[in-house]
Amino acid sequence: MKRLRLGVNVDHVATIRNARGGRHPDPVRAAKLAIAAGCDGITAHLREDRRHIRDDDIARLKAEIDKPLNFEMAATREMVDIALKTRPHAACLVPEKRTERTTEGGLDAVGQRAQLAPVVRELKHTGIRVSLFIGAAPAQIEMAAELGAPVIEIHTGSWCDALTEGRVAEAKTEWQLIQDGAQLAASLGLEVHAGHGLDYGTAETIASLPQVVELNIGHFLIGEAVFEGLPETVKFMRAAMDRGRKKVSE
């Protein structure tokens, strides 16, 4: 059984910092604390509008952390150039709309095939591990494989929202889609990650899918850290994931 890695997304530490300007709280300090508490990597999304993470955060994360950096980015020329300069361990291609509050839905890999193909190629050529953030629909997963992306990250937002809002039948359908999608992706040779909207409960549940090898979690962890502190929160999350992982072999 592959170990399930935890990537901590530090975007919202920067959101709080930017609410006042200045340097506090520092997302790089949060990244170091999360690593010391047992996470396996750090994720940060440099959005076109720089609403949270800024260019120098990315440069500092790359220079100062000793775990893999997963750079979330839109498939634009500007972001590709920053990725090529920064050389993070991984780049996760995400859709980006200026008006959205967060990344709503996955990439349309089928519809954007022509735009994505050269970006995947260019990043891969530089040795960056490319992942596509997509919904679990089979056509999207098959297109990710066709585009030559070695990794997909399944968008878990619709499943998590349906659960939180008590839409039970919908949550069941979304969960089935995720399970089937993880299986299909693994059968196509893709590495499977998952993320968006996860909390302790949903992370524990998804940890029971043997094909999933990495979860990227931000908003819940940073929010919960206000109450429990970041190291405790990361440790609780790690424990929830380990509990879920044990269920695979039961």
Ligand code: PXP
């Ligand atoms: N994975 C990807 C690709 C994302 O875009 C995000 C949100 O930035 C996350 C994971 C983390 O989602 P959340 O902040 O809801 O945990």
